Amino acid sequence: MITEFIETAGVVAYPLLLAAFLMLFIIFERTIVFILNYRTINKEQYLKAIEDFDESNLGDNILHNQKGIAAKIYYNTLKRNPQSREEFKLYLDAEEVDQLPELEKRLGFLNFIAQVAPTLGLLGTVSGMIKTFQVLGLGGNPEQMALGISEALFTTAAGLIISLPAAAFYHYFYAKIEKLHNQLNNLRLESESMLFKKEIEETTKKGLKKNELSA
Template sequence: MITEFIETAGIVSYPLLLAAFLMLFIIIERTIVFILNYRSINKAEYLEAISEFDSNNIKSNILKEKKGIAAKIYYNTLIKKPKNREEFKLYLDAEEIDQLPELEKHLGFLNFIAQVAPTLGLLGTVSGMIKTFQVLGLGGNPEQMALGISEALFTTAAGLIISLPAAAFYHYFYAKIEKLHNQMNNLKLESESMLFKKEIKESNQVSQQESHNKELKKNELSA
């Protein structure tokens, strides 16, 4: 089958075959990575696990037992025992920078394949049409003309067949990553508020007091 494709598509068949094999490899590899590491976040479960996190009892910790990259991020963050909001945000951001790119790996190349495959198909189309016109110039052998037209159409179809699944899987994977990002941001805000509720309350009280003092000074100056 591959030999027939090479004979029909001509020299452009080699980069098209390479693009097809790379596309399949990336899709399979990314699918395995997502199956092992990607889990949608159940906010209620995560908030409960975060609130009950005990860094002194690591073995029976819920976050350690949970599968998914989000659980790993929060486990690695809380095990460092952040003392305040700033430390918590710093540790969490650092873990996200370390862990989340694992899901995005190779997706840029998959998008490149989706964009370049139709161009390779078009190149084969031009090559096939050139051969057809050369045959016409030499008298127009019907068999050779048919081969040129066949090469032109075959490479176009091959380019599109490679491009469509590559683009589809690229957008599918990135949609899942974007969903996880949004869930992580939502969870970050709620977990931060839950863990450092007292600190946030004190900060608000200080802000209110400062605002009140400014208002008093303003009234005194006006008087």
């Protein structure tokens, strides 16, 4: 089958086959990574686990036993025992920077494949049409003309067949990452408010007093 594809598509068949192989590999590998690491955040459960977090008994905490990157981020943050809101934000930022890229790996290359595959198909189309016109210039052998047109159409179709699933999975994976980002931001605000309620209230009071004095 691959041999027939190479014979029909010509030289462009090689980069198209490489693009197809890389696309399938990235989709399969990313799917496994998402299955192992991606979990939707149950906000109530996470807030309860954050509130009950005990550094002296880490093994029994829900965050320790929960699968997913979000649980790992909060477990590692709280394990460092932040003493202020500012420390909590810094530790949380550091963990997000460390953990979230695991979900984003190779997605940029998947997007590149989605964009370049139709161009490769178009290159094959141009190559096939050049061959067809060359045959026409030499008298127009019907069989050779058919081969040129076949190459032109075949490579275009191959480029689109590679591009469509690559683009679809790229947007699917990034939609899930965006959803997780939004859930993490929401959880961050509520957990900050819960853990450092007194500090936030004191900061707010100081700000109000400054405004009154300046007025």
